[in-house]
């Protein structure tokens with residue numbers, strides 16, 4: 322009931338103010354007074370035991386300010402970031418929009434974050450001992466032909482502090498970032514990151530799996546190329562998908578909001594994200610790790626992602642709309658306790 326009231330209050334505030342308040346509340350010592358949920362529904366993947374297969378997607382806690390609070394919500398794993406080498410302010414506000422009648426969000430945050438050194442301190446301070454992913458990106462001012470340096474820098478600083486690293490090359494809100502998904506740029510980026518992963522393993526005796534987060538706005542041919550290159554590089558998995566720049570006909574919100582530039586997430590992303598997932602599973606084969614994210618608002622949405630070949634799922638917009646009950650419902654549903 323309290324969680325419901327808090328969510329209703331937050332929904333009455335401007336979207337970014339509400340988000341910042343939620344991060345503050347989850348990051349405050351008071352969050353220990355909320356009943357911690359621990360949901361056991363274990364999955365083994367990439368040599369990691371995930372207590373349950375429902376994770377917090379990247380972008381909610383970009384700087385690692387709310388790790389312990391998020392851990393109390395019942396997630397099986399938490400992904401923080403996207404983090405870049407240097408702090409940067411992101412795009413001008415407003416840059417976050419709710420599409421209430423569509424169960425959706427449009428954002429063009431633009432990797433606003435406090436930089437990798439800040440995030441490293443936050444992770445070291447956190448008490449959380451569960452599965453942690455750190456999602457890394459490049460600074461806006463770094464040109465694409467130097468992007469690999471930013472990813473390698475963040476990888477080297479972060480990899481001993483987490484269970485996996487996500488390479489984000491699919492945000493629509495950093496100019497030209499998605500170009501890194503194509504052709505030679507992709508091949509060079511993947512090989513630079515693989516080299517760093519092996520070097521870091523040699524130096525620290527810790528192998529940290531790397532997943533590549535991809536966009537839902539690629540055609541079948543582009544997806545096939547990407548999957549082939551990611552597998553050939555020896556990296557460990559794919560996160561499928563980021564937000565879309567499409568605006569489906571079905572959207573019912575005000576035109577002024579629908580026309581805002583940025584990535585669309587939530588229910589209207591679901592079909593597109595699922596089609597990408599289906600193709601990625603087809604091209605990657607049965608055994609390649611895939612984390613699916615995009616449009617999970619309900620337990621049945623999550624089940625369909627597993628049916629299409631996901632090993633794990635993540636939620637963002639659904640968590641903003643429904644809170645931690647969504648995590649419980651998905652897990653109950655998967656373990657057959659509530660199949661209504």
Ligand SMILES: Cc1cc2nc3c(=O)[nH]c(=O)nc-3n(C[C@H](O)[C@H](O)[C@H](O)COP(=O)(O)O)c2cc1C
Pocket residue numbers: 378379380381383402403417426428430432456489492534562563564586587588590614615616617635636637638639
């Ligand atoms: C406000 C907002 C900020 C986001 N920031 C990031 C980010 O920094 N890095 C990233 O990889 N994905 C980011 N995402 C994308 C989500 O992680 C997720 O892939 C996408 O929203 C689809 O999932 P959903 O439909 O459950 O929200 C962001 C999404 C939203 C709504």
